[in-house]
Amino acid sequence: MSYINKVLDNLKVKFADQPEFLQAVQEVLLSLTPVIEANEEQYRKAALLERLTEPDRQILFRVPWVDDKGQVHVNTGYRVQFNNAIGPYKGGLRFHPSVNLSIIKFLGFEQIFKNSLTGLPIGGGKGGSDFDPKGRSDNEIMNFCHSFINELHKYIGPDRDVPAGDIGVGGREVGYMFGQYKKLNGNYGGVFTGKGLTFGGSLVRTEATGYGLLYFTQAMLKANGHDMSGKVVAVSGSGNVAIYAAQKAMQLGAKVVTMSDSIGWIYDAEGIDLAAVKEIKEVKRGRLSDYTNYRPNAEYHTEGRVWSVKCDIALPCATQNELHLEDAKALAANGCIAVAEGANMPTTMDATAYLQKQGILFAPGKASNAGGVATSALEMSQNSERLSWSFEEVDAKLKDIMENIFAKLDDAARRYGMEGNYVAGANIAGFEKVAQATLSQGI
Ligand code: NDP
Ligand code: 2IT
Secondary structure, eight states, X not given: OOHHHHHHHHHHHHTTTOHHHHHHHHHHHHHTHHHHHHTHHHHHHTTHHHHHHSOSEEEEEEEEEEOTTSOEEEEEEXXXXXXXXXXXXXXXXXEOTTOOHHHHHHHHXXXXXXXXXXXXXXXXXXXXXXXXXXXXXXXXXXXXXXXXXXXXXXXXXXXXXXXXXXXXXXXXXXXXXXXXHHHHHOOOOOOOSSOOGGGTOOTTHHHHHHHHHHHHHHHHHHHTTOOSTTOEEEEEOOXXXXXXXXXXXXXXXXEEEEEEOSSOEEEOTTOOOHHHHHIIIIISOOOGGGHHHHOTTSEEESSSOGGGSOOSEEXXXXXXXXXXXXXXXXXXXXXXXXXXXXXXXXXXXXXXXXXXXXXXXXXXXXXXXXXXXXXXXXXXXXXXXXXXXXXHHHHHHHHHHXXXXXXXXXXXXXXXXXXXXXXXXXXXXXXXXXXXXHHHTOO
16 A cells, blocks of 8 residues: 555544544645655655654643623633644634634644745644634633633743634734733743734734735736736635735736625625725624625625636635535636635635646645735744834735745646646645655654
8 A cells, every 4th residue: 555545544544533634634645646656665664744644732721711791601722733843833823613623733734834835934833712703892802812822821932833813813812812921921022923013013914815815826827828907806705814815806907706704795796895895894893794785786695605606716715615516617617717725725625626627727725825824924033133124025025925935836746747736736845845854853
């Protein structure tokens, strides 16, 4: 049996209850086949794949907190410190009721290769909680964040593990967590990224994942004889990634016609009014169903998904497994030329395979959404040198990083005779650096 199949078979038995983790590992390992086969004896002996798929450590903890009525609640906190071969653990925190160990492990595993692709010295980690922030007051959010850090602070630090945001965790939550960390540790180290601009945050971090997604997409389109200008774009999600992806797409001359949240989706044939979406989502923390109050001609749907709309480019920016095979078929039938993932693992494996087979350009999230964590690493650099760079400076570095990532993927895919297969390119390029660092550092 091949080394990859042996490792996958063992993981399937051991982690049968972790479907998202198994999906992420399978997607990476299967596309590494030519690299592993070329070094099979060495990697087998060093148990390299076993070491890469078993986290360095997993921290699970109780998070008790008090709501505004005095009721005590208990949630579970997670931090999976997956791999620090190339730098301190780095990755976001997700607060969503669906969070469990499988989801945090899949995200942490993806993060290893994503962070490697940025070219910056950051390892892979991820954390979060099954806490549901929806409908909670500021005071309740603060109580939860403080309690979460009361335990997590023991395990993080600027050279150890640097968390940031993800679903349900933005500037407000990072501020509360940083404040409590500082109180408990008595130092002002850059232990979080995505901080407020008045206390060590970096310009462009808020926009970085969405902007980076478009810089990557633009590079991929250009290499294949296309351009963003004049394109019709379907975006899913209406959170941090989706909003700034839509903004940059519009700046590059495209028309964004859809967005979604966990209840429904909007179609605005004239082009999404982003100021309205920002007011609904960023200011009121409300529902997209309100969008038709701002734009009466737009449609609001609670059935189906945005992928049924005719578009040239699809940008899934909400959550994992939100673009299925039937959606891929609808996109292809409607003449879509490119799918670029803003979210982590939003496209199912069969949908990815279908899109690639149809010749649709496909950008995997671990490459195309790496702009967020890359800018986090730039925030760490600014904190270390006690300086703040201008918006233009950070934005230029972000664009450069995303274009470099595209070039790395393209090169890795070509080296192994898989030109245009950016999934394989991302996994191979991300893996090569981590593998080399791991082997160099011994057992
Ligand atoms: P936000 O919490 O800001 O927004 C998430 C959006 O996705 C919201 O519109 C939300 O709807 C929707 N959503 C969340 N869960 C579901 C679900 N189960 N079904 C349908 N819709 C859902 O998160 P981000 O924008 O930060 O994250 C979006 C994706 O991008 C995630 O996959 C994340 O891991 C990934 N990512 C984020 C980065 C970052 O820097 N923030 C960096 C790289 C990747 P609602 O408004 O109803 O909650
Ligand atoms: O998935 C991701 O890359 C993030 N949520 C951002 C992580 C970070 O440390 O900025």
